[in-house]
Amino acid sequence: MACIALDGKEIEALGDKTILQVALGAGIYIPHLCFHPQLDSLSEIGSLERVYQGDKEWTGKEGEVFEGCNLCLVEIEGQEDLFRSCKTLAQDGMRVRTDSAELKRARQENLANILERHPHACLVCPQVQGCDRKVCSIHIPEEERCCSKFGNCELQKVAEYIGMEMGLPPYVPLNIPVIDNEPLIQRDYNLCIGCLRCVEICKDIKGADALGFTVEDGRVVVGSKEPTLKESGCQFCGFCVEICPTGALMDSDVDVGEREAYLVPCKGSCPAEIDVPRYIRYIMEGEFEKALGVVCEKVPFPKVLGRVCFHPCEAKCRRGRLDEPVAICALKRTAADLSEAPPPSPSLRKKTDKKVAVIGSGPAGLTAAYYLNMLGHSTSVFETLPEIGGMLRVGIPAYRLPRDVLDGEIKRIEDAGVEIQVNHPIDSLEKLFSKGFDAIFVAAGNHKGLALGIPGEESKCVVEGVTFLKNENLGLGVSIGERVAVIGGGNVATDSARTALRKGAREVTVFYRRTRDEMPAYDEEIEAALEEGVEIEYMVAPKGIKEVNGVVEIEFIRMKMGDIDSSKRPRPIPIDGSEHVLEFDTLISAIGQSPDLPADFRIPSDYGTEVNVNPAEGIFIGGDLLTGPKTVIDAIAGGRRGAVLVDRFLGGKGDIDLVFVEKDSPRLGNFSNGKNMEQGRTSIQMLPAQERISNFSEASLGLGEPAAMTEAGRCLGCDLRFQIETAVLPPERWLGLTEENIQGLPQTEGVYVLYDEQKEVYQITGVENIRQAIMEEFEKGGMAIYFSYEEDEMFTTKERQLMQQYMKKHGKMPPGNDLMDDLF
Incomplete structure (x- = not known):
């Protein structure tokens, strides 16, 4: 020394x-x-x-x-x-x-x-x-x-x-x-x-x-x-x-806002905020149990998500700017499937005397119930259908989501203490409140198909896609014949088409009124459908339906693309004279879904995006009911948000953050001599197409251990840069916001900046008298702990300059300047 x-x-x-x-x-x-x-x-x-x-x-x-x-x-x-x-x-x-x-x-x-x-x-x-x-x-x-x-x-x-x-x-x-x-x-x-x-x-x-x-x-x-x-x-x-x-x-892809959100976009784009780079790093190291733990810190359905997640993270993955995105969703499945330990469960908090009813056992409802039960509230889930799972059960075919996988995830929630009642429709929220429930979370989903709005769709040969999938998944069965038409371009349409093949249909054709680029279905689902023999006709729409001797005659009209509409896609325009008729045994309509709620629920149709419909009464909504038909991960995120708000309504803090794996300091180096940069995206093995369509066995085989570790090694580790120590900058000129420091200030024009306890900028203001203005801030009290100032006769110009610098870095106004937002 x-x-x-x-x-x-x-x-x-x-x-x-x-x-x-x-x-x-x-x-x-x-x-x-x-x-x-x-x-x-x-x-x-x-x-x-x-x-x-x-x-x-x-x-x-x-x-x-x-x-x-x-x-x-x-x-x-x-x-x-x-x-x-x-x-x-x-x-x-x-x-x-x-x-x-x-x-x-x-x-x-x-x-x-x-x-x-x-x-x-x-x-x-x-x-x-x-x-x-x-x-x-x-x-x-x-x-x-x-x-x-x-x-x-x-x-x-x-x-x-x-x-x-x-x-x-x-x-x-x-x-x-x-x-x-x-x-x-x-x-x-x-x-x-x-x-x-x-x-x-x-x-x-x-x-x-x-x-x-x-x-x-x-x-x-x-x-x-x-x-x-x-x-x-x-x-x-x-x-x-x-x-x-x-x-x-x-x-080169700098954006306005928080740096981590756009520099680690896989995490920033995940609705549930799963720490994607962290669990991928564990997979790369063969630590599957830890990887699973990281996923479970944010979601209760790791195996489900590893199979059916929409993976917006992959669309944002920065590796995709080099070649192809990392197979994040498949890696999530690998973590869950290869972990020798089961998914971790949270410790239950001290029991409260509050009771919460959750309507609907889909991903949003079960997620909310999972966290509310963890927080100590007595939680009951009410499901109209005879089986648990909502759209996970009746909207997603077993070849995408095996029933034993879903059952295992649901069992963990039940084992934690959540009561789930099936065959139990709820027709009135008041009845639930009269039974002693303190709050209700409505996550009833969108189980009603939208009408085509064309003549003849009332034919018994026409079935809604959500109804078709529900009946099939519940084992009720639907007779569809050999020739099936599917109208629509989303996942319900591709799921219906692939299910029809497995039901024995010889010809299945999907009709979509825009181009392939505008289809909302997952790309991998479209590709799988094509591999299995589904035909897709683009830029065509149904105009009318006739049933003749048990056969459905559909009049179609061809479309051309017009200007961009409210959906931010080209508007399809009918081409006069292009009408033509095709015959099928069954038409499956899959153009969208809507809620199907009892009128007594008193939930307005224009509730917008607010989770709490009537917080004074303790009524909250979430999932597809709130957002419209979206994705499983969006529904889970809605369930998380609902649990937070319900808990706060009941007097809690809404703390659902979990830690199953303590954060460590990852090694910044990657001494692979660039080999991971030469590795293309690992192919995910599928059952052969002809074998797939003969049954409802899981179509995707996922990634094995070596393949998963190789694929995880393709991750750029975009989050690691935030582990780098920050440069030591020259000392700032801030002072403690005390009366003694303020008394020595000049009474001249200038700009002052207030800082909070972490010395983060809280407010930027230009004034005619620096000492007087800062003294007023001191007497007012609030978040400010420190301040700095700069004398400047052109104080409004200086204020604008500092404000622009702050907004360029943070993408928003300083917290104390929110009321001035319209000035900038």
């Missing part, structure tokens, strides 16, 4: 630490750019003979050692030279000075050397307040202006801290083409300052070693080892972007 003095303050340094590390650990800031807490500042990376910036090849001397940014200079007592604190180990007895006139001068000179190679006009522009850097009032060329990170730029913050009193040299544009034609990462080497953070993290932390640098005419040139990132072995993890102090490396 070394004891050193930093600016007269005695500090103990444990282990081999540099002066910079000791100083930052003690809260003493020394400016720096090449140093980052995630990296080993003592490691050395030599230059390469050549690197590439897109198609441009740069050559230089190999083996040169990087000299650093030279901003972290310090004085050591007894030594004449200035020392780089990031490379100098703290030694016992050292007396170090981090701030002096000589240090300031040297740092400003070195900063000027950096900014000579980086656009910097906006840093010194007197009219920067409120400027969008697009239309320049003093006509600075665009290539000399700062980039879109201005206001949230580490280089900018460090430059402002060091100061630019000595002036800056003119910037000579390099005019390097921006590389924006590669997946996920945009590179603009005009903005690169050669700090080598990206090179180090790619080599030493990630293990990809896709980047390097060379030295040309004394200038550090950073680039990839081959002309493209993929050829260079890039893992597209985003670590380099996360650590870059400028806008040289940026995410």
Whole structure:
């Protein structure tokens, strides 16, 4: 252990630490750019003979050692030279000075050397307040202006801290083409300052070693080892972007809002907020029990979802920008199927004296019941049908969702203490309240098919898709004949068509009024239907029906695509004169569903998207009844939300968060030499088509252990970048919101910023009298704990600038400025 003095303050340094590390650990800031807490500042990376910036090849001397940014200079007592604190180990007895006139001068000179190679006009522009850097009032060329990170730029913050009193040299544009034609990462080497953070993290932390640098005419040139990132072995993890102090490396799919939501879109797009990257990482490591535990932290139906989830996560998967998305849904099934332990169940909370009725035993109702029972409420589920499961039972065929799988998931909920009564229709909510129930969650689903609205559909040869599937799944059976027509383009239509084949139909044709691209059915279900022999006729719609001697004659008319309609799809327009008649034994209508509720439920038809219909009376709704026909995962998310609101109504906190697997710190590196980037999406084995249509056995065989681990290895680990330590920025100028601090403030025009307990921006306001306004905030009380201020005669312009910077980063107004939303 070394004891050193930093600016007269005695500090103990444990282990081999540099002066910079000791100083930052003690809260003493020394400016720096090449140093980052995630990296080993003592490691050395030599230059390469050549690197590439897109198609441009740069050559230089190999083996040169990087000299650093030279901003972290310090004085050591007894030594004449200035020392780089990031490379100098703290030694016992050292007396170090981090701030002096000589240090300031040297740092400003070195900063000027950096900014000579980086656009910097906006840093010194007197009219920067409120400027969008697009239309320049003093006509600075665009290539000399700062980039879109201005206001949230580490280089900018460090430059402002060091100061630019000595002036800056003119910037000579390099005019390097921006590389924006590669997946996920945009590179603009005009903005690169050669700090080598990206090179180090790619080599030493990630293990990809896709980047390097060379030295040309004394200038550090950073680039990839081959002309493209993929050829260079890039893992597209985003670590380099996360650590870059400028806008040289940026995410190409940046969106407004919370960064994690769009940078980890699989998790952000999951209605139930399942931590997708985490459970995939466990699968990659062969830890199937842990993977299952992560899934069960958010949903009670892991095996069901692994088979029938709509997987919006896959549509958003960033791996799909490279080749194909990770097979997330199939991996979820693998976790549940291969785990040696059963799905974990939560511990039951202390019993309350509250009773909750849940109407409907579909995914929304059972999910709500699962969590409400966990929270200690006596929960009863009432199901009209003779079997439990709602649309899981009667809307999804057994070849997609085997009944033993569904039964096992339901049994866990029953074993936890949820009472489920079948053959028990509810015709009045008042009757339930009269039996002592304190709240009711209505999740009755959409079990009524929509009418076609054409002549003749009342024929006994016409059956609604939901009715057809319900009767078949309940074993009631339906006679359909050999030739079956299905009208519609959703999953009910494809399920009906594939079920008809398994019922013995010889010819099954689906008729859809738009093109394949607009079909709402899952792509894999459409492909499976085609493989099994289902025919699909596009851009055709029924016009009328006649029943002749037990045969249904359907008049069709061909369609053409018109303008985009309210569904954001092209509007189908009938083509006059294209009418034609086809004959079938049965027509299955599958164009949509609607609720079928008793009038006494008193649930208005225009309840919108609010879960609580009448919170004063304790009536809540969820699932398809609330959203219209959607997906199983949406229904589960609705059940979760319903449980939260019902519990809060009953006096609880709505806390349904579960932890079955303690979070660990995942390894950031992936030393696979890029092999996972060469691996295409793993094919999911299916039963042969002819074997499938002969019975209702599960059609998909899923992924076995080796295949699942390989497929999980394709995940880019987009969440890992958020494990990287944040750069240490210059100290902010916030003060505690105390009367003592406020008394010393100027009574001038300017802008103040309020911060909450976590020092997150709470409010931004421009005022004519800073002291008076902040004193009023102090006397008012509230969320603010800290504040900062800046004197500025153009305070409204400055306020707008700060507000725009905040909204660009967060996609919303600061919490304390909500009432001002219409001004921006």
